[in-house]
Amino acid sequence: MNLTEVPVLVVGAGPAGLTTAITLARYGVETLLVERRSEQSTLPRATAVSTRSMEIIRSFGLEQQVRAGEVEVEWDGWIAETLASKSGITMPVGYPSREQAARVSPTAPASVPQDHLEPVLLSHLRTFPAAHIRFGTELLALEQDAKAVTATLRDRESQAIHAVRARYVVAADGAHSTVRATLGIPMEGPDDLVTHSTVLFHAPLWEAVGPRCYGLYIITHPQAAGIFVPLGAGDRWLYGQELTDGQDLLENATDAELTDLLRTASGVPDLEPWIERVSHFSFAAQIASTYREGRVFLAGDAAHRVTPRGGTGMNTAIHDGYDLGWKLAWISRGWAARRLLDTYESERRPVGLHNTARSADPNGSHLDADAGLAADLGGRIPHAWLCQDSDLVSTLDLVGPGLTLLTDGYGGSWRSAIPSSHAPIQVHGLDEATAQVLGIGDGGAVLVRPDGKPVVSWPTSVADPGAALAASLDRLAQGEVTGPASPHTAVLVAS
Numbered sequence: 001m002n003l004t005e006v007p008v009l010v011v012g013a014g015p016a017g018l019t020t021a022i023t024l025a026r027y028g029v030e031t032l033l034v035e036r037r038s039e040q041s042t043l044p045r046a047t048a049v050s051t052r053s054m055e056i057i058r059s060f061g062l063e064q065q066v067r068a069g070e071v072e073v074e075w076d077g078w079i080a081e082t083l084a085s086k087s088g089i090t091m092p093v094g095y096p097s098r099e100q101a102a103r104v105s106p107t108a109p110a111s112v113p114q115d116h117l118e119p120v121l122l123s124h125l126r127t128f129p130a131a132h133i134r135f136g137t138e139l140l141a142l143e144q145d146a147k148a149v150t151a152t153l154r155d156r157e158s159q160a161i162h163a164v165r166a167r168y169v170v171a172a173d174g175a176h177s178t179v180r181a182t183l184g185i186p187m188e189g190p191d192d193l194v195t196h197s198t199v200l201f202h203a204p205l206w207e208a209v210g211p212r213c214y215g216l217y218i219i220t221h222p223q224a225a226g227i228f229v230p231l232g233a234g235d236r237w238l239y240g241q242e243l244t245d246g247q248d249l250l251e252n253a254t255d256a257e258l259t260d261l262l263r264t265a266s267g268v269p270d271l272e273p274w275i276e277r278v279s280h281f282s283f284a285a286q287i288a289s290t291y292r293e294g295r296v297f298l299a300g301d302a303a304h305r306v307t308p309r310g311g312t313g314m315n316t317a318i319h320d321g322y323d324l325g326w327k328l329a330w331i332s333r334g335w336a337a338r339r340l341l342d343t344y345e346s347e348r349r350p351v352g353l354h355n356t357a358r359s360a361d362p363n364g365s366h367l368d369a370d371a372g373l374a375a376d377l378g379g380r381i382p383h384a385w386l387c388q389d390s391d392l393v394s395t396l397d398l399v400g401p402g403l404t405l406l407t408d409g410y411g412g413s414w415r416s417a418i419p420s421s422h423a424p425i426q427v428h429g430l431d432e433a434t435a436q437v438l439g440i441g442d443g444g445a446v447l448v449r450p451d452g453k454p455v456v457s458w459p460t461s462v463a464d465p466g467a468a469l470a471a472s473l474d475r476l477a478q479g480e481v482t483g484p485a486s487p488h489t490a491v492l493v494a495s
């Protein structure tokens with residue numbers, strides 16, 4: 001392909017950029033992904049992959065590959081004096097237990113470091129002919145006219161500069177986004193809110209932990225207050241401190257002092273840690289004043305910067321990328337009017353605002369599992385297992401790339417009434433029990449978007465299914481595919 005003209009240019013190969021590019025590539029939309037780094041980051045960073053993120057990953061067929069890097073944990077914070085303390089208390093962090101997850105989802109959250117997840121996503125992206133990936137390539141500048149965006153790219157090895165014309169650009173270039181700065185989009189909210197000093201190390205700590213396997217350990221020892229985070233099932237761990245005024249960075253400690261600190265915090269007096277890296281990170285709680293400027297869209301950390309409280313940074317980046325990916329794909333395939341792209345900001349920015357505010361709250365990690373799940377699942381249809389061609393599938397597995405009409409029973413009156421539509425429509429009949437879980441009664445149906453959000457629900461049969469569908473499809477073709485405004489808002493119910 002001539003890479004001086006592409007339908008979509010994605011800048012940045014972190015979770016937001018990779019998810020956007022995979023979603024577009026699955027629709028066959030030619031996409032160029034450029035990444036400044038010559039290779040992927042080896043920093044573990046985020047470890048909490050949420051239920052909805054795992055659903056997206058499962059829909060890509062990557063669940064097993066991602067879980068190969070996981071450690072099975074309880075999704076609470078464990079508060080104790082040391083890691084080895086046998087007594088402690090749990091704190092809900094907005095994640096479901098295994099039992100809760102099994103009731104609402106075909107999958108469950110995973111504790112996997114980001115440097116395991118990102119290579120899985122990249123390898124998958126490489127399997128699509130429509131995806132063109134350039135590492136060591138940096139975006140320097142861009143300008144847009146009525147028809148396209150012209151981006152100036154530099155090959156970091158050869159220093160060669162070339163221009164690419166793209167119909168749309170996705171800025172997934174992280175917290176210090178060049179694209180956002182070039183467009184002059186201001187960030188709102190406090191900068192440098194929290195500084196975390198962290199030690200990345202290897203030590204056989206699971207022996208000290210015993211049966212208390214949690215995603216996060218909050219250590220209260222007066223000489224070693226901080227957190228431990230397991231980085232997979234091996235012996236790699238992170239110890240971190242949220243610095244208070246005047247507290248020294250861990251980088252300034254000697255190896256002997258760090259070893260002492262880790263021994264105290266872990267409660268293992270003869271621990272011999274191998275220290276991989278000591279660093280510090282400043283976190284902000286900021287959101288871009290707009291997620292869009294013409295043909296350019298901000299996604300992930302480029303659009304919102306959060307502190308680690310609540311662990312929403314990477315998950316929101318994945319969800320942004322998925323949302324933008326299918327909407328850009330629909331426009332590229334001619335399945336909806338360009339107005340559809342307006343719904344990216346109207347749907348995703350409220351989520352960004354919610355997470356930013358949560359992360360600014362010193363108690364923001366603490367959240368009831370039900371509230372966390374509702375926010376994470378974002379109003380997609382309920383999950384239920386059903387039998388299809390002698391396989392057990394989830395209602396979420398029925399959702400296709402275009403529109404999906406789920407009907408009570410065979411849904412004959414709906415099937416025979418389907419009008420022509422820009423987006424393809426798949427119809428699935430449901431048994432009575434499954435239909436009930438989805439709020440569909442006798443003769444009813446629900447029309448669902450590719451991200452599982454219901455667009456219109458007909459709880460029972462309607463007099464003229466053809467007219468009901470035609471009216472909805474007209475609105476959809478105009479780009480009105482807005483699902484519930486928030487997870488707490490009821491589905492639009494046709495009268």
Ligand SMILES: Cc1cc2nc3c(=O)[nH]c(=O)nc-3n(C[C@H](O)[C@H](O)[C@H](O)COP(=O)(O)OP(=O)(O)OC[C@H]3O[C@@H](n4cnc5c(N)ncnc54)[C@H](O)[C@@H]3O)c2cc1C
Binds near residue numbers: 045047048177178
């Ligand atoms: C220490 C640490 C701990 C964290 N812990 C958690 C956690 O527990 N849970 C959680 O959910 N989140 C956590 N996060 C946040 C999480 O890592 C980020 O939210 C996530 O990586 C955002 O993904 P992204 O794709 O938006 O941006 P990034 O992952 O930052 O990716 C942006 C990419 O764009 C590239 N790039 C930048 N500029 C250019 C350019 N001009 N041209 C080309 N490429 C460019 C960068 O090299 C980078 O690869 C943590 C972050 C850190 C630093």
